[in-house]
Amino acid sequence: xxYYFSFRSIYPYLGDLAAAAxxxxxxxxxxxxxxxxxxxxxxxxxxxxxRLLRFTGGLYVEVMRNTPLLVILYIVYFALxxxxxxxxxxxxALIGLTLxxxxxxxxxxxxxxxxxxPGQFEAAASQGFTRVQLYRHIVxxxxxxxxxxxxxxxxxxxxxxxxxxxxxAVEEVASWMQTVGSSSFRFFETFVIAAVVYLxxxxxxxxxxxxxxxxxxxxxxxxx
Amino acid sequence: MTDTVLKFDHVVKxxxxxxxxxxxxxxxxxxxxxxxxGPSGTGxxxxxxxxxxxxxxxxxxxxxxxxxVQAKQRSIIDVRRRIGMIFQHFNLYxxxxxxxxxxxxxxxxxxxxxxxxxxxARGLFEKVRLSHRINAYPxxxxxGEQQRVAIARALATNPHILLFDEPTSALDPETVGxxxxxxxxxxxxxxxxxxxxxxxxxxxxxxTRMVFLDGGKIVExxxxxxxxxxxxSERAKRFLSTISNAAH
Amino acid sequence: xxxxxxxxxxxxxxxxxxxxxxxxxxxLIGAVGGTLIALARMSTFLPLRLLALLFTEFFxxxxxxxxxxxxxxxxxxxxxxxxxxxTATTVALALHASSTMSEVIRAGLESVxxxxxxxxxxxxxxxxxMMRHVIVxxxxxVILPPSVGVYIATLKESSLASIIGYVELTKTxxxxxxxxxxxFVPLLLLALIYFLINYGISLGGAALERRFHVNTRLMTxxxxx
Numbered sequence: 001x002x003y004y005f006s007f008r009s010i011y012p013y014l015g016d017l018a019a020a021a022x023x024x025x026x027x028x029x030x031x032x033x034x035x036x037x038x039x040x041x042x043x044x045x046x047x048x049x050x051r052l053l054r055f056t057g058g059l060y061v062e063v064m065r066n067t068p069l070l071v072i073l074y075i076v077y078f079a080l081x082x083x084x085x086x087x088x089x090x091x092x093a094l095i096g097l098t099l100x101x102x103x104x105x106x107x108x109x110x111x112x113x114x115x116x117x118p119g120q121f122e123a124a125a126s127q128g129f130t131r132v133q134l135y136r137h138i139v140x141x142x143x144x145x146x147x148x149x150x151x152x153x154x155x156x157x158x159x160x161x162x163x164x165x166x167x168x169a170v171e172e173v174a175s176w177m178q179t180v181g182s183s184s185f186r187f188f189e190t191f192v193i194a195a196v197v198y199l200x201x202x203x204x205x206x207x208x209x210x211x212x213x214x215x216x217x218x219x220x221x222x223x224x
Numbered sequence: 225m226t227d228t229v230l231k232f233d234h235v236v237k238x239x240x241x242x243x244x245x246x247x248x249x250x251x252x253x254x255x256x257x258x259x260x261x262g263p264s265g266t267g268x269x270x271x272x273x274x275x276x277x278x279x280x281x282x283x284x285x286x287x288x289x290x291x292x293v294q295a296k297q298r299s300i301i302d303v304r305r306r307i308g309m310i311f312q313h314f315n316l317y318x319x320x321x322x323x324x325x326x327x328x329x330x331x332x333x334x335x336x337x338x339x340x341x342x343x344x345a346r347g348l349f350e351k352v353r354l355s356h357r358i359n360a361y362p363x364x365x366x367x368g369e370q371q372r373v374a375i376a377r378a379l380a381t382n383p384h385i386l387l388f389d390e391p392t393s394a395l396d397p398e399t400v401g402x403x404x405x406x407x408x409x410x411x412x413x414x415x416x417x418x419x420x421x422x423x424x425x426x427x428x429x430x431x432t433r434m435v436f437l438d439g440g441k442i443v444e445x446x447x448x449x450x451x452x453x454x455x456x457s458e459r460a461k462r463f464l465s466t467i468s469n470a471a472h
Numbered sequence: 473x474x475x476x477x478x479x480x481x482x483x484x485x486x487x488x489x490x491x492x493x494x495x496x497x498x499x500l501i502g503a504v505g506g507t508l509i510a511l512a513r514m515s516t517f518l519p520l521r522l523l524a525l526l527f528t529e530f531f532x533x534x535x536x537x538x539x540x541x542x543x544x545x546x547x548x549x550x551x552x553x554x555x556x557x558x559t560a561t562t563v564a565l566a567l568h569a570s571s572t573m574s575e576v577i578r579a580g581l582e583s584v585x586x587x588x589x590x591x592x593x594x595x596x597x598x599x600x601x602m603m604r605h606v607i608v609x610x611x612x613x614v615i616l617p618p619s620v621g622v623y624i625a626t627l628k629e630s631s632l633a634s635i636i637g638y639v640e641l642t643k644t645x646x647x648x649x650x651x652x653x654x655x656f657v658p659l660l661l662l663a664l665i666y667f668l669i670n671y672g673i674s675l676g677g678a679a680l681e682r683r684f685h686v687n688t689r690l691m692t693x694x695x696x697x
Contacts, residue, residue: 003549003550003551062667062671063663063667065670065674066624066628066666066667066670066671066674067628067663067666067667067670068628068629068631068642068666069628070631070632070634070635070642071631071642071645071659071662071663071666072663074642074645074646074659075656075659075660075663078649078654078656078659079656079659082654082655082656156533160533160534160535160536161535163535163536163537163538164535164537164632166537166635167635173538174535174537174538174541177538177541178541178545181541181545181546182545185549187541187542187545187546187549187550188542188546188549188550191538191541191542191546194534194538195530195534195538198533198534198535198538199530199533199534202533203533
């Protein structure tokens, strides 16, 4: 039996698609924001004077880099209710995705911190900056420049990874593709549409990153 | 009677089992320009870095304006706010313009009013002859220009003493002169300066005292011209002759 | 760890072997596919170059899961090809691995200086002789270490097979969880097994890096699917 394309048969499901795309986007944006926060903490732990903190930070990064996201999502999904914490599938997936992304984010931020020359810390120290002033005015602006591009890549990685949330009952784009595909037998069409949604989201992030970067760093490109 | 700004009292510094400073004692009065010379690796820079606590000391004492410098204590921040330091590699903040580099510490660290600071900063740029470069970024400037900005940055907080850590060693030969010229002006103003340098000529012309360090100890110190003309110790004699041979 | 969980250990270890085999197969196919695409990317024939670029960009910009859904659920409908969960997963992972490996291989080939290509040509070598004796041996030391990162990524991605019901390591863990009265402890054990396998492989990769003096950290960072 030959297969006839029929995007028309998908029309009734487009409303759900909008909601699904929104869920994908929201999940990814929140995960990125939260994982920047946690990743910064872990990166600072890895530069701490305390051996225990350094070890813990390193262990966290290695565990997250070497364990499948899907397994982490399942653990959060099944463990939290068992520990008495009831939450929506969305929030549970958000936690899993954030924990995972924070592992990579910590490495990105650490690389950014390492790229700040020791002379910067010395110059600031010689001028009597406190630790907070030093990070706020001298280190962070420089780290931000270094991690700006990798941050964009991580954003895209998180958008793609958020598709796994479908396995823990979040209604986002991948789960839209599967439910609509199996109820309408239109898997090719749903695949094409889902792929386009992801491609568009990724391209928006990508082009947005480049455009904003041009505006933010109007001043000389290479300053070292 | 002059005021004692800085007093080194049997300062000992070790890196692992290597002793870098082996009981250094000397005193710096207000208005003095003390030039530290000696073979590389003898702890001249380290001595300078101990003054504002960038290095910790293992023995002895450093008194700045009568109080012991303790690198690990919170009080070190107050010491640093009264000291200006100029580094071999400038260490300008690359994400800020020259003007912003100079203004950052007075505004952020000392909580001064932006307007006042900017006015003073512009004056400093005039002094280091860089008024035309205030909006340039460090990456857009030559080494000599960057070092002059670094001097302006150190002056911006009205320090009681200036520490120069080999300020011309990383410069192209043609820009060394412009930095030394600025330092000469500062000397004329009567600022207290500690200078680690290989520029023997500068030390002789501008310095009020020359200190020759070797093997972590002060081997000889005195009037720069007299020392240059007739070093008392054998080691200083040997060092000065290699230096002047290399200069010709 | 409870005694009951211990009785499941052999099952988990067997499932771990399945996971390792599945991802290894996908990586091998991905390496072959990646090589072809890398060569296409470096071809002088523009349409071929564009096609290869399109392939890599496409598979880098969509989730593996929707590729897997399409291969497993869609192929029977669209092309009348029924694939087992194992084959479907292998195909989906291999497609993704091909796009990643093509970038790794291209970077490796491009790391060999222009002079080497010209010297080989000047010596009268054919294309294959040049590749076999001059280019590949040099490119390999740039290609091998990041390939370890791709393998780890593929091994993690193979967990997606559990979503379409294939019983590999993750699915085995989920089944044990159900038989053990919905405790999440088996899942922790599952994570530990994955961690040990991947961390072991990454240590091997680090050894390769030291041996070849190349840094792969940048290339392996990023995706966490």
